[in-house]
Amino acid sequence: MAYVDKAGDTMTGALVVKAAVTAGDATQFYNVGLNLTESTAAPSKRASMNIGSGWNIGQDYLATGVKDLYIFNGATAKASLKIGADDVVYLPNPPKITSAQVDQDGVCNVAYAGADDSGGSNAATAFQVCLDKIASRANGGTLLIPSGGMFRIDTQLNYGAAGAIAVKSPGGRSAKIVQNCPTLFNFVSNAPSDDPSYTGGRDIAIENLMLYMSAANGKAFNFANPEAVSMINIKGRPTYPGSGYWESFITGHNLRSSHFERFYVQNTNAINAKADVRGQFMTLTASQGSTDNHMKSLLVQGFNNAFYMVTNTAPCIEGTIMSDCTIVQCNRGITWVYNGPAGYSPPELHFRGGHMNCFECFVGASNVAQIHISDCDLELNSVYGDTSAGIILTNVDGAYVHDNNISFTGGNRATSAIVVAGGLRSRIFGNSGVTPGCTNYVTLQNSARNASIYNNETYGAVGMLADGGVNTYTLTGSNRLLI
Secondary structure (H helix, E strand, O other), X not given: OOOOOOOOOOOOXXXXXXXXXOOOOOOOOOOOOOOXXXXXXXXXXXXXXXXXXXEEEEEEOHHHOOOEEEEEEOOOOEEEEEEXXXXXXXXXXXXXXXXXHOOEOOXXXXXXOOOOOEEEEEOHHHHHHHHHHHHOOOOOEEEEOOOOOEEEEOOOEEEOOOOOEEEEOHHHOOEXXXXXXXXEEEEEOOOOOOOOOOOOOOXXXXXXXXXXXXXXXXXXXXXXXXXXXEEEEEEEEEXXXXXXXXXXXXXXXXXXXXXXXXXXXXXXXXXXXXXHOOOEEEEEEOOOOEOOEEEEEEEEEOOOEEEEEEEOOOOOEOOEEEEOOEEEEEEEEEEEEEXXXXXXXXXXXXXXXXXXXXEEEEEEEEOOEEEEEEOOEEEEEOOOOOOOEEEEEEOOEEEEEEOOEEEEEOOOOOOEEEEEEOOEEEEEEOOEEEOOOOOEEEEEEOOOEOEEEEOOEEEOOOEEEEEOOOOOEEEEOOOEEEO
């Protein structure tokens, strides 16, 4: 018998290996005719076998601290697979699978599609592969983004199918994304939102994301014609150091219904001048109606307009309810304006239990109906000037401003806490605060009708009410000016 037992030994022809005749004893689970014995050379002490020129199968013995079986890829110089002594399979990275295999019962993990989670390269291709696979499913699916890593996106991500989609990081932890493009996620439905064949698609749910903005004047999320949008636990800020900012963090057109909860988004790393306050946190428009929008526990900072809802067509933005929201260091808090044909006034805006610290104006509304601002702490800081009033209501039918603390700070203070221009049935009551420099706490103008002002108390205002002479109102109760 010829032995191949030392370096340099070779053999030719086929090697036929026969199993031993008798079974192994209790200490041996193998019954083989070919046995590779480990090397005595330190430190590897490996028993291994090459397959062609590209692969090696072997076993590390105790010299390396771990006794395991491995498959080594010579092309990448990595052990693509290891099986430990504890029978655990170890993979150096998530397996890269084909686009046809990405879809795992509707769940598409961007890591399995090859997304780089180090932030060192563009991961957009892997993200888009997953989005396209979800779009190909009639019932949509889930885009899964692992937490713990950092994904850099250099090109816009698109989803235009009718199937419902969820974008999330599992386990309640936030996945981190660096936005390095004008628009990050673009969700545009190919079907009109009033399609009678609608059977439940176009629902969008997004959870547990942390965004870092490195580009300038961009959008994080763009929605058009969805039936329902839900976003929970979303954070965002510019990269630091850096000068990136969002022109609009969320842009929505024809959102039939929406729910936004637990946000913390800041749009600047520092506010040293008014020019540092830019963009809009949320921009909503509508041509087919947008109703039933709920926002809770949102904290937004450093925007020119926090919430900007301006529409020129009917129906408009309707039924917006904001509760426990905080708007700080923004020029304007809420702008709600309808500029469409006469005869229609979009109803319902509630801002309750919130806090605003603005430079120009808390709320500016025009040609709308049924505004409720209640139980809020509102501070107007005119450090940059350009303040005219805290709340400006123009041609608003049915405004209820009550039980708020309204205060002014800064040098160029507003002349009025509340201005009612036109409209009818305004109720202003139970408000208090410190408004030094305020000429009149409430100003009525442009034929405001049937306004009621009662039980308000303020410190520092010269007068309680300025009447333009063509308004109808009642000034009752214990309105008090404190000196």
